[in-house]
Amino acid sequence: MSLKVTKQEEDYSKWYHDIVLKAELADYSPVKGCMVIRPNGYAIWEKIQQTLDRMIKETGHQNAYFPLFIPESFLKKEKEHVEGFAPECAVVTHGGGKLLEEPLVVRPTSETIMYHMYAKWIQSYRDLPLKLNQWANVVRWEKRTRLFLRTTEFLWQEGHTAHATRKEAEEETHLMLDVYRRFAEDYLALPVLTGRKTAAERFAGAVETLCIEAMMQDKKGLQAGTSHLLGQNFAKAFDVKFQNEKGEWDYVWQTSWGVSSRLVGALIMAHSDDQGLVLPPKIAPTQIVIVPIYKTDDEKAAVLAFANKIGTDLRSRFSVHLDDREQFKPGYKYNHWEQQGVPLRLEIGPRDVASQHLMTARRTGGSKTPIPAGEQLAATIEKTFAEIQQLIFEKAKAFREVNTHRPQNEAEFREQLDAKGGFYCIDWCGDPELERKISDETKATIRLIPFDQPTALDLCLFSGKKAIHQVIWGRAY
């Protein structure tokens, strides 16, 4: 396969798809809107899963698994929920060769089926909090799809908790949003804004939706994770009640929160370049590639022996691939592994064997550096990885900051939005009608109401009325 990737500046969308296809992360499938996640892409998802699963368990949650199918009547029990999801559902009407008495919806999200069970399991305050998480596939019938970012079927985790008080449920939504923020920033090297959604952008059935929002390199926003306070809406619809310490019955307070395989898309879009994929060391399935360089048979024997020894030494702490393919020249291999996003390349030639050094080349650039192959090698590489991780994060953060604007009036906002995209910090009156009008006209939305608010607000940039908070407007995936 050709190693050439369309330039980002030429055609951002084509650049993205080139990277996904050429790095063999995913492929189109014969089922409209569904993708095939290939081994290179799935390995990234596995790293995401492993890390996040640990963080979810460390915060006191347990994994469980609920049915793929949801009786259609369940979805209808919470009014806003069904309005939000019914138009996106895939419906099973036949099973085992027969028409079903009641159609089954392929889960677009699992609130309804899970809370039916919660009603059975929860009787007393002693059964609370109930804190479950599920790793699963979900289906939402999408008109426009894009590999990883928006597909009809996608993979995700969905946490669902039930608490005795609103306060506890609120704390849970913030706790999990913070898990997502830490995960995005510390592992994906993806700087995110944290805040709340406006009512228009909330999850269907939620009282409040918290979110983390990232900026891609085309300056569009991307919602990278959400954490919903469901209040007692679903508890009332599914009769999830408990008896408190005084013996009184009350509805539970609930939360749900999730991130999906779109994070793989976010990772690609945020960091990659015209050479291909760029992966932060903490999430790269292959962290180090070793490329041996030799001409004669004698050189080959010495170089491969040394390369194998280095590989073996490093494998206890890193994931290492030794590319000893005979049919390709080193230069081809360099390009190949750069396109695959491997953070660090170790080049080993005859002179390196003699001097017991390795030449290191970072995927993120800079001059090649020789490092000694002795006892300190692993520690040196750890340090290098920490630097690379930090560099990728800082670069993305600086990019977001440069592309976050503070227009002086509506005309300036509209002009800038079209001319250069990005995020717009705007003091906002909170009028939902006005929000819809501006969204319809500009195709931008209020991405979030950041937790981080200025100490003083001007009047609303659009209505001239009193502003109630500062919000971020922008176009998004």
Next chain:
Amino acid sequence: MSLKVTKQEEDYSKWYHDIVLKAELADYSPVKGCMVIRPNGYAIWEKIQQTLDRMIKETGHQNAYFPLFIPESFLKKEKEHVEGFAPECAVVTHGGGKLLEEPLVVRPTSETIMYHMYAKWIQSYRDLPLKLNQWANVVRWEKRTRLFLRTTEFLWQEGHTAHATRKEAEEETHLMLDVYRRFAEDYLALPVLTGRKTAAERFAGAVETLCIEAMMQDKKGLQAGTSHLLGQNFAKAFDVKFQNEKGEWDYVWQTSWGVSSRLVGALIMAHSDDQGLVLPPKIAPTQIVIVPIYKTDDEKAAVLAFANKIGTDLRSRFSVHLDDREQFKPGYKYNHWEQQGVPLRLEIGPRDVASQHLMTARRTGGSKTPIPAGEQLAATIEKTFAEIQQLIFEKAKAFREVNTHRPQNEAEFREQLDAKGGFYCIDWCGDPELERKISDETKATIRLIPFDQPTALDLCLFSGKKAIHQVIWGRAY
């Protein structure tokens, strides 16, 4: 919840369901035939996944993910495959509020959707072997279901490989069957017979099906894993061709193999007793429970301090739970954790603190034993776990052997089958018509043709004709 479990002898099926429900491994769902896997059950599945995933990767396979939905026309491309699976399919007819042009089948297995992609990816012998595995949910519309053992939706892994030669594909089927055998025996402590299926019991579309077969405590068989040689059947149906080193085109040779969440059911049925779940240490999500025993506040402080220290020390090597609940007495906790199948209980009272000892009680019985709490503690427990693991395996193996019979004639076979169940080693002529007749009449099937064959055969027990191999007859789940 009551700790009482129905006795196995009284009602085996009720005993099984009591354990599943009371140990909170799974629950019935509102969707017919589908189950909810609760945290205790899912944790077992996670242990199975982790171990098997490692073994699958160690044998050179990579994970990927393919769509849940399969166009109906794909399923029809391989004649035997569609005959086998069409009657079991769930069919999506509507998506996004509209009738679909072509109905989509919810995958009952993924040969067809995967091999459509294989045809795109494989061009040359250099692309071979292609060795992928998928962890996924699948749906088969079942008339009679049973928690874990047979459910409409279940979780599994399915490996799918493509090779240049039949020999290589055959070796792959044996390699993976051996992975399954080792996993079942070494981790689940589940002794299995290995062999081939007769044509009647083969996977729909396969040339040969290899299997591992276990015996449950009601003496019924349970197929615990299968590995199929698909030959070139699917390659021809999906046009999966490659150019060999000479430049000639040929169809690839394929295999597929899988195990599912029914293994959790097998684990329960094979080892548990009237006290509840019994789990082998290697697969138990909680391996050790510590129960503190005290009366006075002073005792409590000393005992809990010691128990916490022991817990902390052991957590680097084992999964340990300290049950410090105030509202329950030690005796209740003993029963509770026995029902949950935790392999080892450590009891710590004031005298144990004084003597720096712990009292150990094994879930598998025997007298309680004091062990010193010093540096050797972890090593002592490792040794104990190895013994328990071996004991559970040997017990199940002895049970299978005692319940494997060698009848002298057909009447004896039929009598014994009804009177005592179990496995029947029978020299067999290989007549498929006769096989169907006996199966229909006795509800027993040929479980497998063991690899391990006697050096000489008698005449066929049923037909009196020349036997071609020895087979195992039995009733099964």
